[in-house]
Amino acid sequence: MTSYLYAVCVIASLGACSSWIDHQAATSTYRVLHASVDVAKRQSDVELAREALPGGLVQLQAFAAAYPGERGFRVMYADAACSYALGFVADDWEDAKLGGRAPEAEQIAHRLTGLLASCVDANLELLPRVWRTAREQGGAAQLAAIAAVRVEDVPAVRAIASADALRLGLDPLHHLAELAGITAALTAAARLAPGADDARAELMLGTLAAARSQLLGGDDGAAQFTRARTLAGESALIVDVMFARGPAVAHKDRALFEATLGKVLAADVTRWPEHRLSNELALRKARRYLAAEAALIP
DSSP states (O other), X not given: OHHHHHHHHHHSOHHHHHHHHHHXXXXXXXXXXXXXXXXXXXXXXXXXXXXXXXXXXXXXXXXXXXXTTOXXXXXXXXXXXXXXXXXXXXXXXXXXXXXXXXXXXHHHHHHHHHHHHHHHHHHHTXXXXXXXXXXXXXXXXXXXXXXXXXXXGHHHXXXXXXXXXXHHHHOHHHHGGGHHHHXXXXXXXXXXXXXXXXXXXXXXXXHHHHHHHHHHOSOOSHHHHHHHHHHHOTTOHHHHHHHIIIIIHHTTOHHHXXXXXXXXXXXXGGGOGGGHHHHHHHHHHHHHHHHTHHHHOO
8 A cells, every 4th residue: 555655656746745645644633633622621730731731832833834724723723822821821910910919910911912912813814814904904994894704703703802802901091992893793703603612702791791880880791691601501610700700799799709609619520521621710710709809899
């Protein structure tokens, strides 16, 4: 069989055969990497997952560069870049901020800003070129691109909006004008792919509404959290954690805050092995919010 394949390669054009071999190599590599993602989601050790991700990011970026025609590697790199920034580094920033370690929080925020930019850029590479142009122009051009979003674009659009929402949280004064675009993008994502990625779009919409409510009153986002819970199911503990951090804090409802987080901490996360890592991160947040209750609800 090997001799036959070699003969075919000699007879056929060298470029064509090389492309075929590259494709086969890319397919095999992608299969292994995809399996590693599933394994990571089942990881119970948050620090182990955290320490492994930076090296994996570099490898994924290298594979994306080595196989530019294989979109799967670019998708995996974009997802990993955003997961690292939004899931781990942002968690460090929040821990430092709520823990009263202002210099550390500022240092992490500076690093996080760059990581969020990488997350956005990687996902823009997955979208039609008009998205990058519209983002540079902002305003009506960006809203027009969002209005024309396709179902297949939802993961990238949702990731970009999530990164933008966190950047808004880091520096509200400089990014407040972006809120309309962020909300429009998340609303489009929720409409086209309801409940996708543990109802991430619905959860983000609720979180943004609750944050706005704490400052200005009005809609506390509770309806979005209810929708997120219905769509994501009981396995997504982060929904309840962010409900406590959002509407419960907005209404200064200590009893609801404590009961919701207590329920999360009492959950048996081994029931949902495919969500183990995300739920371990949710438990970490729940403990942090309870510890900071006096600051969150004066």
